[in-house]
Amino acid sequence: MNPQAAQPPPLLAGVTTVTETLTKIADANPSFLATNQKATVLLEIARAEAQLAELKLRVMADAGDVAADTPASPDAHKHPIADPAQPPQTRRPGASVPLGRVESARLSHSQVSSRTSASVKTGRAGAHLR
Known part of the structure; x- marks a missing residue:
């Protein structure tokens, strides 16, 4: 068996790494950061958001086949492809709000x-x- 055949494509692996990392730091408290650290974190979050938005647009631009392959069902409106502007909502454990x-x-x-x-x-x- 080819060891590369079992590996996910780079786009999927990268996005999975991002979500796994965000899950690991979900309970981190920014109150304990110094002001300059908070500023740096905010800047990096803005950069990450821009990169993710750009990647999402590139994938959506080529996702016509996904929409065509998504079966029609009574719950189809709940699928992220039905309305990409309304992504699936998640709530991290222990969220205060x-x-x-x-x-x-x-x-x-x-x-x-x-x-x-x-x-x-x-x-x-x-x-x-x-």
């Missing part, structure tokens, strides 16, 4: 757009961010 509360705190795109439009019309652009 329930995921539903975090989700409800977020503004929808239409809420942000309407607030931005109203602020621009009244000459108070950016006021909705304060």
Whole structure:
């Protein structure tokens, strides 16, 4: 048997490594970091987000075959391919804020757009961010 045949493709192996590493540090407390360390962590998170977003877009651009191969079912809307903008939600064990509360705190795109439009019309652009 070919030893390379059993190895996952590099894209899958890389993404799996990222998620496994995030799981390992899920309970790390940033309160104990020095200010400069927090700044560095935030910068690295932004870099990682950008790289993951770019990779996701490249895979999605070539994922027409996945959508075509995904069987239609009553639960098809729950599949990440059905709405890639709504990724599967996970809740790490011991999280202090329930995921539903975090989700409800977020503004929808239409809420942000309407607030931005109203602020621009009244000459108070950016006021909705304060």
